[in-house]
Structures are given as C-alpha cells and as structure tokens.
Amino acid sequence: MSQPAPSDSSEFTVITAVRGWRHLDLAGLWRAREVLQFLSWRDLKVRYKQTLLGVAWALVQPVAMSLVFVYVLARYAQVPTGPWPYFLHVFTGMLPWTFFSTAISSAGNSVVASERVVTKVYFPRLCIPFAAVLAGLVDFVLGFFLLALLLLGFGVAPSWTILMLPIVVGLLVLAAMGLGSLLAALMVAYRDIRFVMPFLIQLMLFATPSIYLQTQAPADSRGGLRLLDFHPLDGLISGFRASVLGGPFPWVGVLLGGSLSIALFYFGCLYFRRVEDDFADII
C-alpha cells in the first residue's frame, strides 16, 4: 500500500485499489512500535482502574482455576502422580493457559472495540491485536513471580531447562498474536465470532490435557509421534512446565508446537493484512 520513494528523502504514499494477499510489512510495524507500546500501556492502565483488588486479579484467575482442577481431579479422578506436587503441575499449566486465553480473547475483541479509532485514524492495524496480547503478557509476568515464590516454597530448584523459558514464552506470544489477529479480523466481518470465541476457549482448555494431566510420555516409551505432539498449545505448555520445573524436556512437542505457532502467527497476520483495508467500511 505504501512504499518509500527511491530518491526523495521525505515520505511518499501511494494508495491503490489493489487487493489480495500482501506481505507482512514488519518494517512498517516496527516504525509504529511506539503506537504499539502506547496502546498496550493504555490497556494495562485501564484494565484495573476502579477495581478493589487491582492487579491482584491477574493472579486470582490462574490460582482459582488451579485449585478447582486440583480439587476435582485429585478427588474424583485417578490422576497419575508425577515427580512434583499436583498443584504445582496444574499451576504451571494454568499460568501460560490463562495468558493465552485472555490474550486471544482480548485481541479478538480489540479491533471491534476500537471502532472509533479504526474509522478515524490510520496506523498499522496489527498494532491493535498485538497490543492486547502484550498487555496480557504483563499479567503473565506477575503470575510468574508468584510461581517463583511457590517454587521456593516447594523447594524446586531450576535446572538448565530454565534457559528454554524465553523461547517457549516467545513462541506462546507468537501463537497468541497469530490466533488473536485472525479472530480480530474475522470478528470485524462476522460478529458470530463473538459467540464462538468463549466456546472455543473452553473447548481448547479441555483439548489441552497437559494443563491438568501428566501426559508426558517418557521419551523412550513408544518413539513414534503422538497426535498431541501436533497440538501447538499442548507442546508449548509442557515445554513451559519442563523449563520451570526441570525434568525431561519435551523437544518433539516444543519443536512441532513451535513451528505450528510460527505458521499460525504468519497466517493470522497475513489474513489480517488482507482484510484490514475494509475494516473502516464494514466495522
């Protein structure tokens, strides 16, 4: 849509009627990084205004959900026990899951919620869902501090796998940005997505067994690939847990899940870019 002029030093904009698949324009996104920062900063500032508990809400959800799972599953189902306390197991799954689910749901709603801005100001539109995801990341970091305290309390020492943590979290962010942008773009055209999303998120929780079950098969047990290895979230969540708690690192799951996350990011953003010019007309 716009391209820098080859000779002129000042900006040069060309607007044409061409539509279709376009490149991602990460450079344009980089130039707009301040907009991205300010938008996620706004989301953060606004989220807990006029609430009693403030940012503590960021911790309530994963803790409460973990307690529910521990109570229900440990009491009424036979949960295979692993090397760690079951609560720690569930909490290390629930923390990245809470990030992922709130990130895709706020990113999915973000463009429609910014209707006024979208119809009145231009800036790279991908900033909107990305900012929503980044704002969610801050809650995740807060939760991580709580996790670190819990680890201290349970006496779990980090092993070398902690080095994998930034990579796993980065892949998780990419997956959330990809799926969030895809949902956001779809929601502009089809408000049906608003009803699909909560339902989708609930289904995904149950379809990601590594959150609440200890499904990590020992690497040598069967050798072959499982269907679950192709589930990006499942692999990444096992990866997150393994990098925090130590133990055998699920290479296959993280590698496959990570590649799928990158593909999801790429496809989600490309689809968003394809339809973003129509946002102002149809929102």
Add this chain to the structure above:
Amino acid sequence: MATPPAIEVSHVIKRFRLGVAQSQVGFPTYRTLRDSLKDMALWPLRQVGLMATPPPPPMFEALADVSLSIQPGEVVGLVGRNGAGKSTLLKILSRISRPSEGEVRMRGRVGSLLEVGTSFHPELTGRENIFLNGAILGMSRHEIRRKFDEIVEFSEVARFLDVPVKRYSSGMFIRLAFGVAAHLECDVLLIDEVLAVGDAAFQKKCLGHMSGPGLSGRTVFFVSHNMAALQSLCTRAIWLDRGRVVQDGPVADVVGAYLRTSFAPSRARSWATLADAPGNDEVRIKSARVLAPGGVTEGRLNIRTPLQFEIEFWNLKPGSALAVVFHLCNEQGTIVFRTVSIRDPNWHGKAFPRGLFRSVCEVPGDLLNDGTHFLEVLFRQNEGLIVYQNDQLLTIDIEDDAERRGSCHGDWPGAVRPDLAWRTEFLEPLS
C-alpha cells in the same frame, strides 16, 4: 520544471455494497458468516453451472471518478452537501478506507484529523491522553515531549492534567483534543469539520492557530460547512456533489456558486399535511414566507424593501413555552443577525397548546446588504433547549439599489447596509 503535486488523486471511485432492505440509504450492510459459508458450499455447484450465480449486490458510488491535484503549500477547502462524498474522499486520502478504483499519490508526511479526541480514553488522565493520542496520530514520544507544554498552554487545562478526562467538561475535552491535534507536525494535513466543535472563542483561537504559524508551508485539505472559515483560510475550493467534482477554483467563486445552486431561491414554501411537514415530535413547519409590503411573495426585493418573515407551525407538545429564532445568513455563511420572538406581546413565555400558530417578524428596509441570503429557523423550548432547527428554510435574493449607491461603484462590503444619517459641518478655515 513544475514541482510535483503534494496530493494527486486520479480517477478514484469508491463503491459501497447496499443492503437490500436499506437500499435507499447509502450504508453497507453486514455480511454474516452464514452468507459466506453458503457461498463457499455452493461455489463448486456454481462453477459447474448447476446453480445460478446470484446477481451482484446493488452498489452505491460514494465517489464517482474524482481526479484532482494539489500543489505543496496550497490550502484547499472541500465543500458539498451531506453525502456528497467529502468525508469518503478524506478517508481515502488518510488511508482509512481504500478506493475501489483509481490511485492516490501523496508526497510528504501526511497527518489527518477526521475527528478530534477519537483515541482519548476516558479513564486516563489528561497528561496520559496527550501521549496516547499523540502517538496514535503519528507523533513520536520525543516530539510529544517537546510540544507538551505548548499543548497544555494552548488547551488551557494545566490545572486538570492529572484528572481522568471522563471528569472533564465537554469544552475542556475538546480543547485538549484539539490542542494535541493542532500540534501535529506534517507536510500534508487533512481536516474534516473538526472546527465545528468548541465554543466561539475557542474556534477563533483554533482558526488563528491554523492560519498563523500552524499552517505555514503546509498543504492543507479540509472540509467545512463554515463558509466564513473556508473563505478566510483557503485560497482555493473544490465543490463535490454526488461523488463528482463540480467546480474547482478560487474560493470565493466556488463557495458563491455552491451556495447559490445548492439553495435555489425560494421565498415561500409550504407543506400540505402534517405528515410531510419538516419537523419532529415537538414542532412541524406548515409554511414559511418572505413578504414584501402588501403581502407579496413574488417580484424583486432590493435593499430598501421592508420585509416580513412569516412562519406557520404546529406545536405538538401541549404546554411547552416556545420561542421562534431566525438566523439570517449571507452568502459567506456569516450570520447577519439573529432575532428571537421574545418581544412578542401575545404568546411569549406562555404555554402553547397543541395547534397551528403563525409568527411574523418585521425587518425594516435599508438594513440588509445586497446578495443572496439564507433564512434558518430554530425553535427554543422553555428558554433554552433547541427542539428543532431547519438550516435551509428559505433563500432570499436582495438586489442593489442605484439610488442608494450614489456615485460609488463595485462591491459594497459589509454584512449589512443600513441607511445611516450623516451630517458634516465646516468648522473653521485653515489659514
């Protein structure tokens, strides 16, 4: 070699899909997931000819082949009725919406103000919103910091900088929003009717800021319904009607032609039934006339003719105390005078029952200047609330009078041309 234009629009067309149910209104409709899924499922059948392809949806052309070019440093106004495509054109130039056909080329950093305060968040403080809004408009953090004090001073909200803007009065909100926007640095500035906000004093300040250092060297393209503002700021104007450029030239010519054509002279209008009459649930207008002496609605009027503005209206809300307000505007869009029915001896301040009323206002001769005038009417209820306003009630052509001119030729400036008494005396000779 001529400098390349700052804005070059070539053969731009913008179409919207029309909904079947709302086809008389120019608004696109939502496409549901169901439609898309159905299309997807039926696509193979349509491809092999088993099912007819549905007819293309009805389209509405908001812009029908617009081409124009604006040189760097030019200040150009865009005029036209509502729905003429002005806002659509600005949206395309500011990259918010994409043309269906055609191309736009722009040189330099483009800033657009289609609405002020759009990205303000009510929960954030004034200070925070300056940064947020500045960033969204395209300013860098460094640039905002540099202009921060200037923005605060301009918008006169220094005392409330750390208060959430949801607690601001609407005037403060608008001043702050405009303050941020007015300090946007860019080469090409697109403005859509943002001056229509704020009180008169602030509007004047904005205009001053814009016509002063704010605009120097910039290319400005803006939409306004305020013809006086357009004429004082622009050198050139473009008139858009039904998505086409009707006229492009010096601002005075274009604005004059636009006002004359868009508001064809009509000294008397009436509506047969209550249902057709313009108005709302409070009041409806039955008829409006401009009468020359003897109750004449035909023939020519000149600057010496005493006039009567007569309006007949139905009051539909029993018990409301109505006041009729007339605004007489000239071709420049300036209000020549406002008059309110507060000196009416019969009904002023009383509760109006439901029914038909007639109000007449006497305008003396030797008051108005020549030219086309437009009469607006407003109905005020209980000393304040405006319940109905009609901006295009009547158009009156007032001609010049040779006798009053004496030996003076050319345009007679001034909003009014009263016949004032003069007396000159010889006091003493100069030795």
